[in-house]
Amino acid sequence: MRSPEDRGLRESAIFNRAAIAAIQQAAETGIYDIRGWGAKRDVPHFDDLVFLGSAISRYPLEGYRERCDTDVTLGEMNASKPMKLDIPITIAGMSFGALSAQAKEALGRGASAMGTSTTTGDGGMTEEERGHSSKLVYQLLPSRYGMNPDHLRKADAIEVVVSQGAKPGGAGMLLGQKISERVAEMRTLPQGIDQRSACRHPDWTGPDDLTLKIQELREITDWEKPIHVKVAASRPYYDTKLAVAAGADVVVVDGMQGGTAATQEVFIEDVGIPTLAAIGPAVRALKEMGVHRKVKLIISGGIRTGADVAKALALGADAVAIGTAALIALGDNDPRWAEEYEKIGSAAGYYDDFQAGNDPAGITTQDPELAARLDPVEAGKRLANYLQVLTLEAQTLARACGKSHVTHLEPEDLVALTIESAAMTGLPLAGTDWIPGRNGGF
Amino acid sequence: METLTQTTVEFDLAEKPVRELNQELHNPTATNYKVLNPRGEHSVAVGINDPIEVEIEGDVGYYCAGMHQHGTVTVNGMAGPGVAENMMSGTVHIKGHASQSAGATAHGGLLIIEGNASTRCGISLKGGDIVVKGNMGSKSAFMAQAGRIVVCGDAGEDIGDSIFEARLYIRGEVASLGADCVRKEMREEHREELVQLLKDAGMEEEANDEAYVDSFTRYGSARTLYNF
Numbered sequence: 001m002r003s004p005e006d007r008g009l010r011e012s013a014i015f016n017r018a019a020i021a022a023i024q025q026a027a028e029t030g031i032y033d034i035r036g037w038g039a040k041r042d043v044p045h046f047d048d049l050v051f052l053g054s055a056i057s058r059y060p061l062e063g064y065r066e067r068c069d070t071d072v073t074l075g076e077m078n079a080s081k082p083m084k085l086d087i088p089i090t091i092a093g094m095s096f097g098a099l100s101a102q103a104k105e106a107l108g109r110g111a112s113a114m115g116t117s118t119t120t121g122d123g124g125m126t127e128e129e130r131g132h133s134s135k136l137v138y139q140l141l142p143s144r145y146g147m148n149p150d151h152l153r154k155a156d157a158i159e160v161v162v163s164q165g166a167k168p169g170g171a172g173m174l175l176g177q178k179i180s181e182r183v184a185e186m187r188t189l190p191q192g193i194d195q196r197s198a199c200r201h202p203d204w205t206g207p208d209d210l211t212l213k214i215q216e217l218r219e220i221t222d223w224e225k226p227i228h229v230k231v232a233a234s235r236p237y238y239d240t241k242l243a244v245a246a247g248a249d250v251v252v253v254d255g256m257q258g259g260t261a262a263t264q265e266v267f268i269e270d271v272g273i274p275t276l277a278a279i280g281p282a283v284r285a286l287k288e289m290g291v292h293r294k295v296k297l298i299i300s301g302g303i304r305t306g307a308d309v310a311k312a313l314a315l316g317a318d319a320v321a322i323g324t325a326a327l328i329a330l331g332d333n334d335p336r337w338a339e340e341y342e343k344i345g346s347a348a349g350y351y352d353d354f355q356a357g358n359d360p361a362g363i364t365t366q367d368p369e370l371a372a373r374l375d376p377v378e379a380g381k382r383l384a385n386y387l388q389v390l391t392l393e394a395q396t397l398a399r400a401c402g403k404s405h406v407t408h409l410e411p412e413d414l415v416a417l418t419i420e421s422a423a424m425t426g427l428p429l430a431g432t433d434w435i436p437g438r439n440g441g442f
Numbered sequence: 443m444e445t446l447t448q449t450t451v452e453f454d455l456a457e458k459p460v461r462e463l464n465q466e467l468h469n470p471t472a473t474n475y476k477v478l479n480p481r482g483e484h485s486v487a488v489g490i491n492d493p494i495e496v497e498i499e500g501d502v503g504y505y506c507a508g509m510h511q512h513g514t515v516t517v518n519g520m521a522g523p524g525v526a527e528n529m530m531s532g533t534v535h536i537k538g539h540a541s542q543s544a545g546a547t548a549h550g551g552l553l554i555i556e557g558n559a560s561t562r563c564g565i566s567l568k569g570g571d572i573v574v575k576g577n578m579g580s581k582s583a584f585m586a587q588a589g590r591i592v593v594c595g596d597a598g599e600d601i602g603d604s605i606f607e608a609r610l611y612i613r614g615e616v617a618s619l620g621a622d623c624v625r626k627e628m629r630e631e632h633r634e635e636l637v638q639l640l641k642d643a644g645m646e647e648e649a650n651d652e653a654y655v656d657s658f659t660r661y662g663s664a665r666t667l668y669n670f
């Protein structure tokens with residue numbers, strides 16, 4: 001049979017198939033959609049920027065031979081034990097609970113092999129994770145599930161999570177089917193209930209309190225550890241300033257495309273601003289406070305390639321964090337599970353039901369049989385390979401721009417391909433010196 | 443720790459910073475400490491991890507005895523927000539009133555407040571016990587997961603909103619209960635645990651007075667919000 005398009009049928013741009021299916025599902029169930037992954041809509045992204053490379057007026061470094069460093073150190077200003085990363089790519093916080101213990105171990109193995117950090121998540125620190133991560137960031141979240149001062153002391157850095165790009169103003173969620181006995185115990189909750197975390201911290205509100213909270217964390221850990229503050233990209237200029245004023249060593253800004261384990265679809269797609277739009281304001285805030293490249297900026301949300309990494313750094317970030325891409329490297333959405341994805345109503349390349357707990361790839365699950373499908377050693381190697389490729393790609397681009405360190409990349413190395421991305425980043429539109437809204441724009 | 447003999451060290455916060463106090467308490471050279479002139483300083487005696495006794499002579503600011511383990515901290519004064527937040531074990535004893543979020547997310551241990559506790563007391567409680575001898579403010583025990591809160595006076599509005607498995611024993615009036623929090627039957631096991639908590643909080647006489655114990659009401663989760 002010929003496809004609807006071939007028969008001249010026209011799909012509505014507004015009421016497209018996904019929109020129609022969503023209305024039908026809402027009408028049938030009366031329940032809103034909760035899913036994993038991040039925003040799927042098309043928003044201005046790093047693809048809308050290109051590097052200029054070198055020419056007569058700029059000369060490159062020798063592609064494979066000349067030195068181009070990739071290390072970044074976090075927490076030099078306040079922490080007596082700063083955290084040195086060999087590459088500017090970190091693994092973002094993803095909870096045990098959302099992920100299986102094997103997946104957490106694999107993340108630790110892959111990241112450690114490349115000299116970078118992993119991050120705990122909404123559910124506390126597991127022994128597997130601490131054991132396999134040479135550098136581990138411990139999150140302090142509004143829920144405080146499993147929050148333990150012993151773990152705080154064991155961590156290499158601490159991350160105060162204010163909000164996440166997938167759901168600024170919202171909070172964690174873990175549906176009953178994923179609350180196994182171990183997860184329930186770690187979170188002090190009955191098994192099998194739908195766990196909805198708090199969206200605000202229980203013992204502080206506002207920037208002045210945050211200052212005191214950070215002071216407390218430093219006091220508890222004897223001023224040893226770098227302290228990150230993670231915020232969703234919504235008002236990055238103000239949030240960055242407030243985080244710095246509160247004493248953060250590292251500001252993590254997570255764009256709207258940022259992944260999640262389980263959030264309302266309406267939150268994922270309709271709250272927060274794109275990663276690309278968030279970097280400029282955050283960098284401006286750091287520069288105005290005289291701390292750019294001192295207080296470190298980590299950017300996350302939709303990082304896939306070494307080009308994305310290099311572009312984020314060129315715009316002024318010091319490092320990036322990856323979530324979704326790391327899961328894909330482990331084996332998420334692998335075509336080898338195609339049949340099983342079909343059976344649960346999804347498809348390889350489309351699977352986003354991280355909330356459901358029946359992940360064929362065994363990553364976002366607490367089902368022992370499914371989880372056993374992921375070999376942490378092999379998956380860890382795949383992640384290390386992937387991190388290696390990201391790093392090599394970023395280095396190649398940096399050398400092409402004549403830079404001997406990836407963080408020497410600068411806005412001047414980039415131009416924008418669309419008016420939107422030019423306006424959002426403050427880069428000129430390619431082939432012009434026009435920056436919308438700045439030099440004589442509208 | 444085991445090798446320490448009973449000694450008391452005085453630490454004057456008018457002369458030395460909080461940071462030095464905390465570092466001393468993290469590697470204690472004595473079993474007992476007396477902290478003078480706290481003058482509302484924040485993060486006093488946080489992160490204690492040994493069975494030491496610390497007595498603070500005056501008022502403290504935010505997060506006093508935060509993430510406390512094993513030891514005993516006594517505040518002979520008022521405590522600011524987040525006192526004993528996320529404590530794991532041991533005892534924290536406030537002789538005056540406590541500001542908001544007292545005992546927030548405490549996983550264990552006992553927090554005793556001789557005076558009143560402000561709003562959000564025991565918010566997100568995860569297994570710790572709190573005894574408030576005076577009144578307790580609104581929004582307290584919000585999302586409290588486990589542990590017990592005893593209030594000898596009255597309680598404010600929206601008590602126990604979205605509460606999980608924590609148990610509340612309140613003697614006086616409750617202005618209003620939050621979503622999914624209901625009045626519950628006081629069975630023998632509950633009476634026993636209440637009596638024990640009163641004793642632990644130094645209220646031996648009241649604990650032995652049947653009429654006093656009978657005047658408490660138990661509140662907890664109706665468990666209607668546990669699944670979508």
Ligand SMILES: Cc1cc2nc3c(=O)[nH]c(=O)nc-3n(C[C@H](O)[C@H](O)[C@H](O)COP(=O)(O)O)c2cc1C
Nearest residue numbers: 092093094095121122258259260261301302323324
């Ligand atoms: C399965 C999963 C679980 C997550 N859990 C947490 C969490 O516990 N805490 C948190 O701060 N962020 C969490 N996140 C968000 C990530 O830390 C990160 O912000 C996001 O994944 C970055 O965007 P990306 O997925 O496009 O790389 C989670 C993301 C995923 C995909």
